Amino acid sequence: MKERGSASAVVLILILFLSALFLTASLSLELSLRQLRRSEERDARRRRLVAEAQRTLRILLEDPTPLVDCPQDPVWGARPQESGCTVELEDLSSRLGLNWVRKELLESLGALKPGSSAQELQQFREDTGIHLNLEPAFSEFFSAEDLNALFTAYGYFNVNIGDELALRKLHFVRGGDLAAAEEFHAAIQRLRIEKKIVEPAEMERRIGTGTYLLLYPVLNAEPAMNLHFVPAAILRGLFRHFRVPVEKAESILAARSSTEFTASDLEELFGKEVYEQTPLRHYLGVRTWFWQVQVRCGEDSLRWVIARLPGTDEPARLRLLEERFSP
Amino acid sequence: MRGSKRSPTAPKRPEAGFSFIEILVALVLFSALGLVLWSGLGSGQALVRKTSQRATYALKILQLDNGLRQALGRLRVPFWVPAEAAVRQERGRLVMSWLDGDPDKTLTLQLRGDRIRIGEAGAEGFFGPFPGARLGLFRDEEGRPLGVEVTIAGGGEPTRILARFGSTPL
Numbered sequence: 001m002k003e004r005g006s007a008s009a010v011v012l013i014l015i016l017f018l019s020a021l022f023l024t025a026s027l028s029l030e031l032s033l034r035q036l037r038r039s040e041e042r043d044a045r046r047r048r049l050v051a052e053a054q055r056t057l058r059i060l061l062e063d064p065t066p067l068v069d070c071p072q073d074p075v076w077g078a079r080p081q082e083s084g085c086t087v088e089l090e091d092l093s094s095r096l097g098l099n100w101v102r103k104e105l106l107e108s109l110g111a112l113k114p115g116s117s118a119q120e121l122q123q124f125r126e127d128t129g130i131h132l133n134l135e136p137a138f139s140e141f142f143s144a145e146d147l148n149a150l151f152t153a154y155g156y157f158n159v160n161i162g163d164e165l166a167l168r169k170l171h172f173v174r175g176g177d178l179a180a181a182e183e184f185h186a187a188i189q190r191l192r193i194e195k196k197i198v199e200p201a202e203m204e205r206r207i208g209t210g211t212y213l214l215l216y217p218v219l220n221a222e223p224a225m226n227l228h229f230v231p232a233a234i235l236r237g238l239f240r241h242f243r244v245p246v247e248k249a250e251s252i253l254a255a256r257s258s259t260e261f262t263a264s265d266l267e268e269l270f271g272k273e274v275y276e277q278t279p280l281r282h283y284l285g286v287r288t289w290f291w292q293v294q295v296r297c298g299e300d301s302l303r304w305v306i307a308r309l310p311g312t313d314e315p316a317r318l319r320l321l322e323e324r325f326s327p
Numbered sequence: 328m329r330g331s332k333r334s335p336t337a338p339k340r341p342e343a344g345f346s347f348i349e350i351l352v353a354l355v356l357f358s359a360l361g362l363v364l365w366s367g368l369g370s371g372q373a374l375v376r377k378t379s380q381r382a383t384y385a386l387k388i389l390q391l392d393n394g395l396r397q398a399l400g401r402l403r404v405p406f407w408v409p410a411e412a413a414v415r416q417e418r419g420r421l422v423m424s425w426l427d428g429d430p431d432k433t434l435t436l437q438l439r440g441d442r443i444r445i446g447e448a449g450a451e452g453f454f455g456p457f458p459g460a461r462l463g464l465f466r467d468e469e470g471r472p473l474g475v476e477v478t479i480a481g482g483g484e485p486t487r488i489l490a491r492f493g494s495t496p497l
Contacts, residue, residue, distance in 0.1 A: 018371075022375060024375075024379050025375045028382035028383045028386065029379075032386040032389065039393065129430070130405070132403065153405070154406075157407070173408060173412075174407065174409055176412075218407045307406060321406055321497065322494045322495075323400070
C-alpha cells in the first residue's frame with residue numbers, strides 16, 4: 001500500500017509540474033497572440049482611415065482647375081466610400097498667420113482684447129518665438145473664439161507682407177545665425193522702404209541664393225490666403241486697411257460660394273491701383289496651401305495636415321506634414 | 328493412500344518467481360523505457376520553456392512597437408523648424424522636442440542597460456530586456472529624419488522596428 005501511495009504522489013507531482021509548465025507557455029502564447037491581434041486590428045483600422053484620406057487627396061489632385069481652390073471643386077461633393085465614415089476637409093491656411101501678421105493690420109482688424117496692443121504682441125513674438133499652438137500662447141491677446149476663427153499657425157510666411165521682426169526670427173530659427181538673420185532683416189527693411197514687391201519668380205534674386213535656400217518654401221512670395229475661404233471679417237478688414245470700397249468685399253462674399261474666381265480676376269476685384277501698388281494681392285489669392293483632412297469611422301479618427309508646395313505645378317505637389325491617428 | 332502422491336516421472340511444476348535472466352531483461356527494458364521517458368520529458372520541458380520564452384519576447388517586441396508608435400506620434404515639429412533642430416542624437420540616447428507641438432516638451436528615448444526607456448517629464452516607460460538593442464533615426468532619401476529605428480539583435484534575424492514621428496519635415 002505504502003509503495004503504491006508513493007508512486008501516485010510522484011505521478012501527481014509530475015503531472016502538476018507539467019501542467020504548470022504548459023499553463024505558463026500557453027498563457028504567454030495567448031497574451032502574445034492577443035497583443036498581435038490587437039496590433040493587426042489597429043493597423044487594419046488605420047489603413048481603412050488612410051484609404052479614405054488618400055481618396056480625398058486624389059480627388060483634390062484631380063481638380064480640373066488646379067490653380068484655383070474653391071467650393072465648386074469636385075472634392076467638396078465627394079462622399080466617403082465606406083459606410084459609417086465621415087470625411088471633413090478644411091482650409092487651414094486662409095486665415096491670418098498670427099506668427100507673421102503685421103501690427104498695423106492687427107490694429108485695423110480690431111480683434112485684440114481690450115488692454116492689449118499690437119505693439120505688445122509684436123514684442124511677445126520677439127521674446128517667445130514662433131508658435132504652433134496659438135492657444136494658449138496668444139490667449140492674453142485674443143479671445144479663444146477669435147483665435148480659432150481669424151488666425152492660424154499653418155501658413156507660409158510671405159516676404160512682402162510678413163512682419164519684418166517675424167521674418168528675422170524665422171531666419172534665426174532656421175539658420176541659427178543671429179548676424180545673418182540681422183542682415184536679412186536689413187534687406188527686408190530696404191525692400192519695404194523702396195516699396196518693392198517681390199514676385200515669386202524673382203525671389204531668389206531679391207533675397208540672395210543662400211537665404212533663399214535656407215528659407216524656401218517656408219518663406220515665399222505666394223498669396224497667403226484663399227479669397228474663396230478667407231473669413232468674412234478678415235476680407236472686410238483687409239479691404240478697409242487697403243482702402244478698397246467695402247462694397248467690393250460684400251460682392252465677393254455674396255458671389256464666392258457659386259463663383260470660381262481666378263488669379264486674373266483679382267485685378268478687377270481689387271481695382272487696378274490697389275492691385276499694382278499695394279501688397280493686397282499677396283494677402284489674397286485663389287489657392288489654399290494647407291489642408292486638414294479629418295476622417296472618422298466609428299470611434300477611430302485620423303487627422304492629416306497636408307501642405308501644397310508653392311509653385312504652379314500641375315497637378316499640385318502635396319506633402320503630408322502631420323498625422324494623428326486616434327483609435 | 329489416495330490420490331495426492333506425485334509420480335516420480337511427472338514433470339516438475341515451475342517454482343514461483345522470476346529467473347535471474349528474466350529480471351535482468353526486465354531491468355534493461357525498464358531502464359531503456361525510463362531513459363526514453365526522461366529524455367522525452369526533458370526535451371518536452373525545454374520545448375515548452377522555449378515556446379514560452381519566444382512568446383514573452385514577441386509580446387515585449389509588440390509592446391515596444393506600440394509604445395514607440397504612440398509616443399513618437401505625439402511629436403509635432405512645425406513645418407518651419409528644420410527637422411535636425413528638433414532631434415538630438417547622443418550616445419545611446421535620442422532627445423526630441425516639440426512633443427504635442429510644444430517646443431519646451433521633450434521626449435527621450437534611451438538605452439539603459441538592456442532596456443529601452445521612453446520618457447517625457449513626469450512619465451516614463453521601460454521596455455525589454457533587449458540585449459544588444461540599438462537606437463537610430465530613419466531618414467528619407469533627402470536625409471531628413473522621419474522617425475526612429477530600433478534594431479534588436481535576437482537569436483536569429485535581428486528585429487527592426489520603425490516608428491514615424493507625428494510630423495514630417497517640409
